[in-house]
Amino acid sequence: MLVWERPEPPDRPTPVPLSRERIVHAAIGLADADGLDAVSLRKVAAALGAGPMRLYGYIATKEELLDLMVDAVYAEIRPAGDGWRAVLLSLAEGIRLAAHRHEWFADLIGGRPQLGPDTLAAGEAVLAGMGGAGLDIVVPAVAAVNAYVIGAVRREITERRAERVSGMDKEQWQLAFGPYLERTFATGRFPALASVVRDGPHLDADQTFRSGLDFVLDGIEARIAAS
Amino acid sequence: MLVWERPEPPDRPTPVPLSRERIVHAAIGLADADGLDAVSLRKVAAALGAGPMRLYGYIATKEELLDLMVDAVYAEIRPAGDGWRAVLLSLAEGIRLAAHRHEWFADLIGGRPQLGPDTLAAGEAVLAGMGGAGLDIVVPAVAAVNAYVIGAVRREITERRAERVSGMDKEQWQLAFGPYLERTFATGRFPALASVVRDGPHLDADQTFRSGLDFVLDGIEARIAAS
DNA sequence: TATCTGTCGATACACTGTATCAGCGCTGAC
């Protein structure tokens, strides 16, 4: 068959240059906008103008992509401060604020081993700033703060979402879940709970986070003082 | 078409009686055996000898099934003890042991609002046992312990899984991830981290959990003492 | 006995992560 008869090959779009960084950035964009469920390899690839399979040159599995996303968020967290207490507080607030910027972060945090360079760098910054405290205290102290923050952030984001589904505001939320709780408490099966909800303090998210964190830090401080 | 020509309807297997309890039980069985990913509506239904669509008479969505599973686990947790500290410790250990029995629990905990009856009952038991401490302290104290436990349990289960992938034992684990960390530390970018891994204390899971929990409880105790 | 109602599950749809593989462009050897 002569050349003239043969059709030209279809215009191959010159492949967009890719990199892990671009991929992760695109994935984070999707997750920020529409939640973790919106992150599919097809969508990430499409956002970059590439075919889905191309990503597998950069990552072996979707889980790896999620790990990279988490590490990328840790890059935004640079704990610093004067003295162990300030450093741990900075770590805690840093993670919390990062989760505010990237709510999906709360879904992933603590769920997979984090050994990425930026996560390690955050850990390094914490340890470097912990001052002269003995390792026997530093290690469990950092672990405890970490654990607390993970749990606290998860709960905070969960609550934030629950409020959002019913119209963006706390009163609306109580209107949505309130009746159910009302009815449940009316059964009299949970008197202590009911009285707490009725008479207990209503702290906002900042206060709740801080007061719990203070418990942890105070506990650490007491241990340090006793050593 | 005459009756004789029409084939008999296929033998309908008499439908298995179903209930939310059975469904949740089956789902938990699957999750215990093969992890959360093994829980699909099709598999749960199959395990019960039913069609997938039948489940939608009992739950509206897969998320609801997961919520029910979490609530069912909370039914195994009955915090008790003498005095606020014992109660909170009981709560913490209860959640931890439940997560040991149901590792998938660690994946879900803290991730959705928990208003199920058994979760509320656990909360009720805690509050009822907290004694005379003022609500201004009780509320944040329970919240703090909860947050800590969520994070600590997640980390513990995550670690446990990481160890398991490389042959069930801690030395094997260090063999798998060790080289990577070795090389990473060899860069000199993480001196403080490296020295902690090298010279720091190596606590087992029980000790780690307890020491962090003690920080929280000590912090609470100090606050109570000061009030 | 006839009609209504509610439930069951077959089928279908859109979508997922990923294995496979044909074909293309580029690179290096002769």
Added chain:
DNA sequence: GTCAGCGCTGATACAGTGTATCGACAGATA
């Protein structure tokens, strides 16, 4: 300058997902 080989790309495919739709049957009601 030619050609073999290699690596990458994206089309296709597969098994599986959650869930909407709906025909058909069973039991309850009139």
